[in-house]
Amino acid sequence: MLTLSEHASRHPKFWFRLSGALCLLLILLAAAPTLSPATFSFLNPLHIDTDPENMLREDEPVRVTHNHLKQEFSLYDVVVVGVINRDHPQGVFNARSLKDVYDLAAFTQGLRWEENGREQGVVGVDLMAPSTVDNIEQAGLGTVRFEWLMPSPPANDAAALQVAEKAMRIPMLRDTLVSSDQKALALYVPITSKDISYQIAEKLRAKVAEFDSDDEYHITGLPVAQDQFGVEMFKQMAISAPLAMLLIFLLMWWFFRHLRLVLAPLAVAMISVILTMGLLVVTGNTVHIMSSMIPIFVMPIAVLDAVHILSDFFDRYPRIRDRNKTIREVMEELSAPMLYTSITTCAGFASLAFTPIPPVQVFGVFVSIGVGLAWLLTITLVPAYIMLMPEDSLQGFGMSADKEGEEHTALARFLHALGRFTYRRAKLVLLATLVVAVGAGYGISKIQINDNPVKWFAESHPIRVADQALNERFAGTYMAYLALQPAAPATLDDARNRVAALLDETDAAIQEPARAIIAGTTAQTRDEWLREAQDAVADAREQADTDALWDAWDALGQGLDSVRQSAETFKQPEILAYIETLQKYLQETGLVGKSNALPDIVKTVHRELMQGEAEAFRIPASAPAVGQTLITYQSSHRPQDLWRFVTPDYRNTNLWIQLKSGDNKDMAAVVAAVDRFLEESPAPAALKHEWFGLTYINVVWQEKMVSGMLEAFLGSFLIVLAMMAFLFRSLWWGLLSMLPLTVTIGAIYGVIGWIGKDYDMPVAVLSALSLGLAVDYAIHFLARSRFLYRQTGSWRETVDAVFGEPARAITRNVIVIGVGFLPLLAAPLIPYQTVGVFISSILLFAGVATLLILPALLTAFDRFLFKNLQPTREAEI
Structure with missing residues (x-):
C-alpha cells in the first residue's frame, strides 16, 4: 500500500491517465452493443430487469412449476x-x-x-x-x-x-x-x-x-407495477446519484474549506462508480432493482478513506509544510486501518453472493468490487492529486488557518467533552446500552415479514391510487392460482382390474366373447387400451342379432365408458362439489375476494339448460350430466376459456383466486388456509395441489430473501470477526470491535418492529449491507486507540488524544456517509427511500455507538484489554 502511494506521489499524471483510460474503455465497451449491435454482437448490451420473478433462479422449483402450469392452462x-x-x-x-x-x-x-x-x-x-x-x-x-x-x-x-x-x-x-x-x-x-x-x-x-x-x-396489475418500477428506477438514478455527489462535495468543502482539494475524493467516487457499472454491463449482468442502487452505495463509501487522509493531512500539513512528507506520514499511520476497513466492507457485501437471490448476489459482488476499486484509487489518486497541486495553493490550509486552532472549534470541543463523559460515566453508558439492547430484542420479536411490489410506489402514485380504487370495488386485482390433480395417476393396471370386475357382472350371454375381445386388446396406455376395447365392443353390439344381445353389449360399452371417464377426475360430481366447498371456505376466511373455478361454469350452464331456474344453479348428479354442461359451454364464443380451468383430459384443474391485497402475508395466509382445509377435509379422491402465479412467487422469493440475508449476515459477521481478531491479535478486541455494530443493527431492527414497518426486500438486505460499513468506525477507533496507548501508556491520557484528530475523522466520516445516502429520499420509489432512511440511520447510529460504547468499555476493562500492550514510541502497525 505504501509502495503504491509513493509511486503515485512520484508519478501522479500516470495514475490519472490510467484511470481515465480505463473509464473511457469501459464506457465504450458498454455502449458499443447499443450503437452497433451487428459489429459488437459478442458484447452484452445493457439490459434492465425489474421482474421479481427473477429474484429466483431459473431452475428454482416454484418457477419451473409456475411456467409449466401457465403453459398447461394457457394463462x-x-x-x-x-x-x-x-x-x-x-x-x-x-x-x-x-x-x-x-x-x-x-x-x-x-x-x-x-x-x-x-x-x-x-x-x-x-x-x-x-x-x-x-x-x-x-x-x-x-x-x-x-x-x-x-x-x-x-x-x-x-x-x-x-x-x-x-x-x-x-x-x-x-x-x-x-x-x-x-x-x-x-x-x-x-x-x-x-x-x-x-x-x-x-x-x-x-x-x-x-x-x-x-x-x-x-x-x-403486478406486471404494470414491476415494469413501471424499471422506468422510474432510472429517474431515481438520475436524481439521487448527482444529489449524493453534491451533498458529499458540500460536506467536505465545509470540513476542509479548500475547494480544489476536496475534488480529489469526488474524482475517486466518480471513477469508482464508472468502473463498477461498466464492469457490470460488459460482463452481461442485468440492471435489476438491487443493482440499480450500486452507484448510491459506492459513491459515499468511496470517499471514506479519502476523508481520513484529508483529515490527517489537514491536521499535519501546517506542522510539516511538505506535501510529500505529510502524505507519507499520514499513509504510514492509516495504511492498516484503511486496508482492513476496505477488506471488511468488501467481505460484508461479498457475503451477499451466498444468498439464494441472483440480483442480490450481483449487487453484493459488484459493490464489493466497487469498494475495492475505491480503496485502490484512494491510496493512489488522492496522493497523486495532492502532488499535482501547486505548493502555494495550500497556503492557509490546515488547522493553523484558524486563529484559535482546530482544537477549539465547536466539533473539537464537543468531542473532547464526549470523551471525558464516556470516561467518567462509563457505567451509565453501558447501562443505557443494556436497556437499548433489551428494548431492541422486544422490537425484533414484533417484526412481520411482508412485501408488495405495488407498495414500492408512493401512495399518491397512479398505480397505488388505481390499486386502492379497484380493490375497493372488485373482488381483487391480485391473482393466485391453485392447481389440483389426482395424487396418483390413473394406470393401465387399474383400468384392467376395473374392467375385469365389470366383466364378472356382465350378462352371461356375452361374457366369454367379451373376455376374448378384452384379451385381444393390445394398446399399452390406459386411454388407448380402453378406447380400443370400446371400439371392439361397439362392433360386437352392431353385429348382435337379438335385442337382448344388443342391450347386453351396449351395457358393457357404457360400463367401459364409465371406467374411462373415472380417470377424468374433474368431471366427477363429488370432486366438483369438494372444490365448491373449498371455494366457500376460502370466501369465509375473509382473505379471498372471490374464486373462479370449474364448478362455476358447470353450475351456470346447468342452470340455463334447466330454463334458468335458480334452484338449478348446482352441480349435476352424474358425470355424464357434468360432461353435457361442458360440451355445451364449448359451443360458446370463447370455448378456450374452459381450458383455463381444466385440462382437456379433465385430470388437472385450476382455481383462480382473487385477492384484494398483494401483501405477501395475505397470500401466505391463504396458502396456510388451503393447507388446513385439505388436511382437515380430505377429498373424495386423493388430490395434490400446487400454487403458482406472481402473487405466490413473491411469497417464495421473500422467504428466501429473509433466510438468505440472515445466513449472509451471520456468515459475514463471523468473517469480519475473524478479520478483527487477526488485525488486533486478540479475540477479545475482535469481539469489542463488533459490539457497536451489533447494538446498532439490533436497535434499528427493534425500531422497525416497534413502529410496525414491514420487513420487506430493502429492510431484509440492510443488515448485510451495513455490516461491512458500520464496523469501519470501530476499526479506526480501536486501531488509533491502541496506537496512542502505546505512546501514552495510560488510557486516561489516551482518551484525550483519541477524541482529538481520530474522533474528528470518524465524525466527519459518520456525517459524510450518513448524509450521503439521504438523497435516496428524493427517489420516487419507496424501496430506495427505505434504504436511504435506514442505512443512514444505521451508519449514523453506529458512529455514535462507536464513540460512546467503545470508550466506555475500554474504561471499564482497561486493565484487562491493555495488559499486553507495552508503551512504546513506535507505531503498532
Whole structure:
C-alpha cells in the first residue's frame, strides 16, 4: 500500500491517465452493443430487469412449476383497466361510458407489433371486456344461448343497464368484470410478456386521454407495477446519484474549506462508480432493482478513506509544510486501518453472493468490487492529486488557518467533552446500552415479514391510487392460482382390474366373447387400451342379432365408458362439489375476494339448460350430466376459456383466486388456509395441489430473501470477526470491535418492529449491507486507540488524544456517509427511500455507538484489554 502511494506521489499524471483510460474503455465497451449491435454482437448490451420473478433462479422449483402450469392452462400475465363513474345514477353502465369502453376494447385488441422476430402485444382473443365475453342464458329446455354481453355500444341508458344485469347473473363476471354496486367495470388485458406491460399501459393511457367523459380510468396489475418500477428506477438514478455527489462535495468543502482539494475524493467516487457499472454491463449482468442502487452505495463509501487522509493531512500539513512528507506520514499511520476497513466492507457485501437471490448476489459482488476499486484509487489518486497541486495553493490550509486552532472549534470541543463523559460515566453508558439492547430484542420479536411490489410506489402514485380504487370495488386485482390433480395417476393396471370386475357382472350371454375381445386388446396406455376395447365392443353390439344381445353389449360399452371417464377426475360430481366447498371456505376466511373455478361454469350452464331456474344453479348428479354442461359451454364464443380451468383430459384443474391485497402475508395466509382445509377435509379422491402465479412467487422469493440475508449476515459477521481478531491479535478486541455494530443493527431492527414497518426486500438486505460499513468506525477507533496507548501508556491520557484528530475523522466520516445516502429520499420509489432512511440511520447510529460504547468499555476493562500492550514510541502497525 505504501509502495503504491509513493509511486503515485512520484508519478501522479500516470495514475490519472490510467484511470481515465480505463473509464473511457469501459464506457465504450458498454455502449458499443447499443450503437452497433451487428459489429459488437459478442458484447452484452445493457439490459434492465425489474421482474421479481427473477429474484429466483431459473431452475428454482416454484418457477419451473409456475411456467409449466401457465403453459398447461394457457394463462397470460394481465394488465387491469378499471373504469369508475361516481356521478351517474347508473354508474359506469350508461350509454356514453359504455361507448368509450367498447372503443377502448376494440383499440386494445389491436395492440400488436413485431419485436425481435416475434409478435408482441395484447392476446386479443382472450381480452375480457363487456364486448368480448359471453352472456349465457337459456333458450328453452335443454338449450343454451351464447351471445356477446355487449355486441355493440348500447343505444340508451336502459340498454346499458341491461348489460350490467346480465353480467351480474354470471358468477365468473360478477365482482370480476362488473362491480356489485355497478359503479365500475374492469377490462383484463392479457399480454404476451410482462416486460411490455409499461408500453401497453402507456398506449392505453393515450387512448383514454382521447375520451371526453367524467369516467375515472385506472390501470394497474403486478406486471404494470414491476415494469413501471424499471422506468422510474432510472429517474431515481438520475436524481439521487448527482444529489449524493453534491451533498458529499458540500460536506467536505465545509470540513476542509479548500475547494480544489476536496475534488480529489469526488474524482475517486466518480471513477469508482464508472468502473463498477461498466464492469457490470460488459460482463452481461442485468440492471435489476438491487443493482440499480450500486452507484448510491459506492459513491459515499468511496470517499471514506479519502476523508481520513484529508483529515490527517489537514491536521499535519501546517506542522510539516511538505506535501510529500505529510502524505507519507499520514499513509504510514492509516495504511492498516484503511486496508482492513476496505477488506471488511468488501467481505460484508461479498457475503451477499451466498444468498439464494441472483440480483442480490450481483449487487453484493459488484459493490464489493466497487469498494475495492475505491480503496485502490484512494491510496493512489488522492496522493497523486495532492502532488499535482501547486505548493502555494495550500497556503492557509490546515488547522493553523484558524486563529484559535482546530482544537477549539465547536466539533473539537464537543468531542473532547464526549470523551471525558464516556470516561467518567462509563457505567451509565453501558447501562443505557443494556436497556437499548433489551428494548431492541422486544422490537425484533414484533417484526412481520411482508412485501408488495405495488407498495414500492408512493401512495399518491397512479398505480397505488388505481390499486386502492379497484380493490375497493372488485373482488381483487391480485391473482393466485391453485392447481389440483389426482395424487396418483390413473394406470393401465387399474383400468384392467376395473374392467375385469365389470366383466364378472356382465350378462352371461356375452361374457366369454367379451373376455376374448378384452384379451385381444393390445394398446399399452390406459386411454388407448380402453378406447380400443370400446371400439371392439361397439362392433360386437352392431353385429348382435337379438335385442337382448344388443342391450347386453351396449351395457358393457357404457360400463367401459364409465371406467374411462373415472380417470377424468374433474368431471366427477363429488370432486366438483369438494372444490365448491373449498371455494366457500376460502370466501369465509375473509382473505379471498372471490374464486373462479370449474364448478362455476358447470353450475351456470346447468342452470340455463334447466330454463334458468335458480334452484338449478348446482352441480349435476352424474358425470355424464357434468360432461353435457361442458360440451355445451364449448359451443360458446370463447370455448378456450374452459381450458383455463381444466385440462382437456379433465385430470388437472385450476382455481383462480382473487385477492384484494398483494401483501405477501395475505397470500401466505391463504396458502396456510388451503393447507388446513385439505388436511382437515380430505377429498373424495386423493388430490395434490400446487400454487403458482406472481402473487405466490413473491411469497417464495421473500422467504428466501429473509433466510438468505440472515445466513449472509451471520456468515459475514463471523468473517469480519475473524478479520478483527487477526488485525488486533486478540479475540477479545475482535469481539469489542463488533459490539457497536451489533447494538446498532439490533436497535434499528427493534425500531422497525416497534413502529410496525414491514420487513420487506430493502429492510431484509440492510443488515448485510451495513455490516461491512458500520464496523469501519470501530476499526479506526480501536486501531488509533491502541496506537496512542502505546505512546501514552495510560488510557486516561489516551482518551484525550483519541477524541482529538481520530474522533474528528470518524465524525466527519459518520456525517459524510450518513448524509450521503439521504438523497435516496428524493427517489420516487419507496424501496430506495427505505434504504436511504435506514442505512443512514444505521451508519449514523453506529458512529455514535462507536464513540460512546467503545470508550466506555475500554474504561471499564482497561486493565484487562491493555495488559499486553507495552508503551512504546513506535507505531503498532
